[in-house]
Amino acid sequence: MKEFKETLILPKTDFPMRGNLGKREVEFQATWDEQKLYEKVLEKNANKPKYFLHDGPPYANGDIHMGHALNKVLKDFVVRYKNMSGFNSPYTPGWDTHGLPIENALTKVKKVDRKSMPVHEFRKLCQEYAEEQVAKQRDQFKRLGGIGDWDNPYVTYQPEFEKLQLQSFAKMVEKGLIFKGLKPVYWSPSSETALAEAEIEYHDHKSPSIYVAMPVEDGLGKIENAEFIIWTTTPWTIPANLAICVGPKFEYVLVDVEGRRFVVGKELLDSVKEELKWESYEILETFKGSDLEGMSYKHPLYDRVSPVLVGDHVTTEGGTGLVHTAPGHGQDDFIVGKKNGLDIYCPVDGRGIMDDSTGFGGLFVEDANKEIGMALESKGALLALKFIKHSYPHDWRTNKPIIFRATEQWFASIESMKDDLMKAVEDTEWLPKWGELRMTNMIKDREEWCISRQRVWGVPIPAFYAEDGTSILDVDVIHHVAELFGEFGSNVWFEREAKDLLPEGFTHPGSPNGNFKKETDIMDVWFDSGTSHQGGMTPFGHTGQADLYLEGSDQYRGWFNSSLSTAVAMTGKAPYKAVVSHGFINDGDGKKMSKSKGNGIDPLKVMKQMGADILRMWVSSVDYQQDVRISNEMMKQVSEGYRKIRNTYKFLLGNVFDFDVMKSVAFNELAEVDQYVMVKINDLSKDVIDAYERFAFDEVYRKVTNFVTFFSGFYMDFTKDILYIEKADSKARRSVQTVFYAALNVLIRLMTPILPHTADEAYQFLPGKNVDNAQLLDMPEPREYNTDVVEKFDAFMKVRSNVLKALEEARNAKVIGKSFQAHLKLYPSAEVKELLESIENLQQILIVSKLDILEGKGEYEFENLSVDVVPAEGHTCARCWQVVDEVNEDGICSRCEEVIE
Numbered sequence: 030m031k032e033f034k035e036t037l038i039l040p041k042t043d044f045p046m047r048g049n050l051g052k053r054e055v056e057f058q059a060t061w062d063e064q065k066l067y068e069k070v071l072e073k074n075a076n077k078p079k080y081f082l083h084d085g086p087p088y089a090n091g092d093i094h095m096g097h098a099l100n101k102v103l104k105d106f107v108v109r110y111k112n113m114s115g116f117n118s119p120y121t122p123g124w125d126t127h128g129l130p131i132e133n134a135l136t137k138v139k140k141v142d143r144k145s146m147p148v149h150e151f152r153k154l155c156q157e158y159a160e161e162q163v164a165k166q167r168d169q170f171k172r173l174g175g176i177g178d179w180d181n182p183y184v185t186y187q188p189e190f191e192k193l194q195l196q197s198f199a200k201m202v203e204k205g206l207i208f209k210g211l212k213p214v215y216w217s218p219s220s221e222t223a224l225a226e227a228e229i230e231y232h233d234h235k236s237p238s239i240y241v242a243m244p245v246e247d248g249l250g251k252i253e254n255a256e257f258i259i260w261t262t263t264p265w266t267i268p269a270n271l272a273i274c275v276g277p278k279f280e281y282v283l284v285d286v287e288g289r290r291f292v293v294g295k296e297l298l299d300s301v302k303e304e305l306k307w308e309s310y311e312i313l314e315t316f317k318g319s320d321l322e323g324m325s326y327k328h329p330l331y332d333r334v335s336p337v338l339v340g341d342h343v344t345t346e347g348g349t350g351l352v353h354t355a356p357g358h359g360q361d362d363f364i365v366g367k368k369n370g371l372d373i374y375c376p377v378d379g380r381g382i383m384d385d386s387t388g389f390g391g392l393f394v395e396d397a398n399k400e401i402g403m404a405l406e407s408k409g410a411l412l413a414l415k416f417i418k419h420s421y422p423h424d425w426r427t428n429k430p431i432i433f434r435a436t437e438q439w440f441a442s443i444e445s446m447k448d449d450l451m452k453a454v455e456d457t458e459w460l461p462k463w464g465e466l467r468m469t470n471m472i473k474d475r476e477e478w479c480i481s482r483q484r485v486w487g488v489p490i491p492a493f494y495a496e497d498g499t500s501i502l503d504v505d506v507i508h509h510v511a512e513l514f515g516e517f518g519s520n521v522w523f524e525r526e527a528k529d530l531l532p533e534g535f536t537h538p539g540s541p542n543g544n545f546k547k548e549t550d551i552m553d554v555w556f557d558s559g560t561s562h563q564g565g566m567t568p569f570g571h572t573g574q575a576d577l578y579l580e581g582s583d584q585y586r587g588w589f590n591s592s593l594s595t596a597v598a599m600t601g602k603a604p605y606k607a608v609v610s611h612g613f614i615n616d617g618d619g620k621k622m623s624k625s626k627g628n629g630i631d632p633l634k635v636m637k638q639m640g641a642d643i644l645r646m647w648v649s650s651v652d653y654q655q656d657v658r659i660s661n662e663m664m665k666q667v668s669e670g671y672r673k674i675r676n677t678y679k680f681l682l683g684n685v686f687d688f689d690v691m692k693s694v695a696f697n698e699l700a701e702v703d704q705y706v707m708v709k710i711n712d713l714s715k716d717v718i719d720a721y722e723r724f725a726f727d728e729v730y731r732k733v734t735n736f737v738t739f740f741s742g743f744y745m746d747f748t749k750d751i752l753y754i755e756k757a758d759s760k761a762r763r764s765v766q767t768v769f770y771a772a773l774n775v776l777i778r779l780m781t782p783i784l785p786h787t788a789d790e791a792y793q794f795l796p797g798k799n800v801d802n803a804q805l806l807d808m809p810e811p812r813e814y815n816t817d818v819v820e821k822f823d824a825f826m827k828v829r830s831n832v833l834k835a836l837e838e839a840r841n842a843k844v845i846g847k848s849f850q851a852h853l854k855l856y857p858s859a860e861v862k863e864l865l866e867s868i869e870n871l872q873q874i875l876i877v878s879k880l881d882i883l884e885g886k887g888e889y890e891f892e893n894l895s896v897d898v899v900p901a902e903g904h905t906c907a908r909c910w911q912v913v914d915e916v917n918e919d920g921i922c923s924r925c926e927e928v929i930e
C-alpha cells in the first residue's frame with residue numbers, strides 16, 4: 030500500500046507547544062530592553078493624544094507581594110491597551126520612600142544606632158537603604174512584564190521631587206491653609222509620632238472597662254449627697270478628666286441604691302444596674318440634661334472641682350449617659366473643652382509615659398491603668414471593673430494600640446476648602462461607582478489634616494522660629510528653601526544652620542539678634558506622595574490632571590485623598606479625571622493572606638514556576654473591583670485556559686505557514702461558514718475593545734476564552750479536512766487560511782495587554798509580520814458586516830450540538846469509532862430541514878463520511894430533529910480517511926486522486 034502522508038499539508042511551525050514561561054519570559058524582556066520597546070511604542074504614538082495613568086507610588090520596602098502584582102498588572106493592561114488604541118500613554122513608575130518603616134528597617138534590620146550619629150548621616154543611610162529597595166522592587170515589577178520608563182522613575186527623595194513638594198506647600202501657605210495648633214491627634218507611643226488616619230487600623234483589643242463615681246460638689250440646690258457615674262475604657266485618662274458632659278435633651282435620674290445616691294442617664298439605668306450588680310434601686314428624681322448644666326463635681330483622686338457641661342456628642346448608646354471628658358485626650362473632649370475654656374491638659378508624653386502632675390509619673394499608660402484603678406478603689410470611687418474586647422485603633426506599622434494626645438502640630442485645613450473638594454469629587458469619574466460616595470464621606474467628616482511628624486526621614490516642614498518663639502511660615506522663605514532642596518536635596522536642612530537656610534538678610538521682629546531656629550518636624554509621607562501630581566506623570570514634565578489613578582481601595586483614605594486635597598488647594602481641581610480602585614487579595618477560602626498563616630502566594634515564585642503571563646491572566650480573570658481570591662487550584666485552572674490559547678496559536682500558526690497574505694480571499698468570496706467565523710472574530714474585537722474601554726478586564730478574559738473554545742471546538746476541527754487534504758492553493762484552503770490569519774491577528778492583538786510575552790512570541794512566527802513586537806501594533810479595527818449568515822449559523826450551531834450528542838452516544842454504544850466512520854441520517858422538522866439544506870458542505874462541517882436528510886424518525890430524538898447514526902459503508906480512503914463508495918487501485922478516493930494530480 031502506498032504512503033500518502035507526504036501529500037498531506039500538515040501544520041508546520043516552530044512556535045513551541047510548551048511556553049516554558051518562567052525561563053523564556055526573562056529572555057523576551059531582555060530583548061524588549063534591547064529593542065527599546067517602550068521608547069518605540071511612544072515614538073509610534075508620538076502624534077497621538079496623551080493618556081496619563083499616574084502611578085501611585087508603592088512604599089519602597091521589602092519584596093513585592095500579590096497586592097503589588099495585582100496593582101501593577103492592572104495598570105499595565107491600561108497602558109498597553111491605550112498605546113494600541115490611538116493614544117500616547119507614557120508610564121512613569123514611582124516610589125514612596127520617606128517615613129517610619131525605613132527608619133525602623135535601619136535600626137532593626139541593619140542594626141544602625143541612630144543616636145550615635147548626626148541626623149543628616151542617619152538620613153543618608155535611610156536614602157541608601159531606600160535606593161536598594163527601589164532597585165530591588167523595580168526588577169521585581171519589571172519581571173511582571175510591565176512596560177514603562179523604568180530607568181527614570183519618580184522617587185520621593187529626589188531633589189526635584191522635594192522641590193516641587195515644597196512649592197506645592199508654599200502655595201497652600203499662601204492660601205492660608207496651613208496652621209499650627211494644639212490638638213489631640215492619633216498618637217503612637219510605639220512609634221513616638223502623630224499618625225494620619227490612613228495609618229490607623231482597627232483591631233480587637235482587651236481594655237479595662239470601669240465605672241467611676243464622681244462626688245457632686247455643687248448640685249445647684251437640686252442634688253445633694255450624690256455622685257455622678259462615668260464610664261471609660263481608658264482609665265489612664267482619668268487623671269486628665271476636666272469635665273462631665275451630658276446630653277441636654279436626655280433624661281437623667283437620681284437613684285438611691287442601698288443608701289448611696291447616684292446620677293445616671295435614665296435610658297441606661299437598666300444596663301448600669303446590671304453592670305454594677307445592683308439588686309435594686311429607687312428613683313428619687315428625674316432631670317433633664319440641661320438641668321444638670323453648671324453643676325460641679327470633685328475629682329475622686331485630686332482636690333479638683335470640675336464642671337458638668339452639655340454636649341451634642343453625648344449619646345445613650347452605651348456607658349452611663351454622663352461622659353468622661355479629658356480635653357487633652359479626645360476629639361469631642363477637645364471641642365467641648367475649647368468651647369468652655371477648659372485646659373487642654375495632656376499629662377502624657379510622646380512615649381506614652383504619665384507625668385508627675387498625675388501622681389502616676391513614670392508609668393506607661395497601659396501600666397497606669399491598674400494603678401489608677403487601685404487608687405480609685407481605695408477612694409471607694411471604683412464601682413465596677415471588668416475587661417472587654419473591643420475594636421480599638423492601632424498603629425498600622427507596629428500593630429500597637431495608639432492613644433489620643435494633644436500636641437502642637439502643623440495642619441492643613443480641609444474645612445476651608447470643603448466645597449471645592451466636594452465639587453472635585455463630583456467632577457471625577459469613579460469606578461466602581463460607590464467610590465464617589467466613599468470619597469465624599471471621607472471628606473465630609475474631615476476638618477483638617479495633621480501634616481507634621483516627629484521623625485527625621487522625610488521632607489522637613491520649612492518653618493523657622495524667632496527668638497521669641499514666634500513660628501515663621503513665609504512663602505518667600507519656603508521658595509528659597511525649595512530651591513536649596515532642588516539643588517542639594519532636603520538633607521541640606523539638617524546639614525546647615527537655620528541662618529544658612531534663610532534668604533540672605535532675612536529679618537524678623539521676633540529676632541532682634543538675628544537668631545533663628547529651624548522646625549524639627551517633617552511632613553506626613555502622605556503629603557509627599559499627595560503632591561506627586563506635580564512631577565510624577567512624566568519625570569517632572571507634565572502637570573495638570575491625570576487621566577487615571579488606579580489603586581487599591583485603601584487609597585480612598587490614603588493617596589486618592591491626600592492628592593485630592595493638595596491638588597484642590599493648588600488648582601481648585603482634582604488631580605485626576607477618573608479613579609479606578611481594586612480590592613484586596615484573599616486566599617482561596619476568602620481569608621486574608623498572611624505570612625504567619627502560611628496561606629500567602631508569592632508572585633515571584635508564581636512567575637518563576639508558571640510565568641508572569643499566567644499571573645497576568647489570573648488578574649484578568651477576576652472581578653478586581655471587589656476583594657479577590659487566589660489559590661494554587663485557581664492558578665492551575667488559569668494555566669489550563671492559557672494552554673488552550675497557546676494551543677490555538679500553535680494550530681493557527683502551523684496552518685498559515687505557507688499563507689500569502691496577498692492571496693487572502695475577500696469576505697464575499699469566502700465560504701458561508703468561513704464568513705460566519707469571520708464575523709464572529711469581528712464581534713470578538715468589538716466586544717473586547719468595548720470591555721477594555723470600561724476597564725472590564727474580566728470580560729476580556731471571558732470573551733476570549735469563550736471564543737477560543739468555540740473556535741477550536743468547531744472551526745479548527747472540521748477545517749482539517751480542507752487544510753491537510755485540499756491543494757495548497759485551492760480556494761477552499763485559502764479561504765480557511767484567510768480566516769485563520771484573521772483570527773491570529775485579532776487574538777494576538779487583543780491579548781497583547783494581558784499576555785504580552787506570549788503575544789510577542791506568537792507574533793514572531795506570523796507570516797508577513799511588519800513590526801518588531803506585537804506591542805507596536807494597534808488594536809484591530811472592527812468592521813460592519815452586512816450579512817445574514819450569522820443568524821443562519823447561530824441556528825445551525827444549536828442543531829449541530831444535538832447532532833454531536835447523537836454521535837457521542839453512538840460512540841459510547843460502540844456503533845462507531847471516529848466520527849468519520851459515521852453515516853448520519855437526519856430527520857428534521859420542516860423548518861430545520863430548510864436550514865440544513867441551505868448549509869454548504871454540511872457533511873464536512875459535521876465531520877462524517879455520509880449524510881442523508883430524510884423523512885421519518887431516528888433513534889436519538891431532539892426538538893425539531895431526530896437522528897440515526899450507523900456505520901458508514903464503503904472503503905476508507907488511505908489519504909483522507911473518509912469512508913467512500915469507491916477507492917482507486919492505490920486505495921484513495923476520487924477527491925484525493927484529483928488533489929494529488
Ligand SMILES: [Zn+2]
Binds near residue numbers: 908911922923925
Ligand atoms: Zn480521500
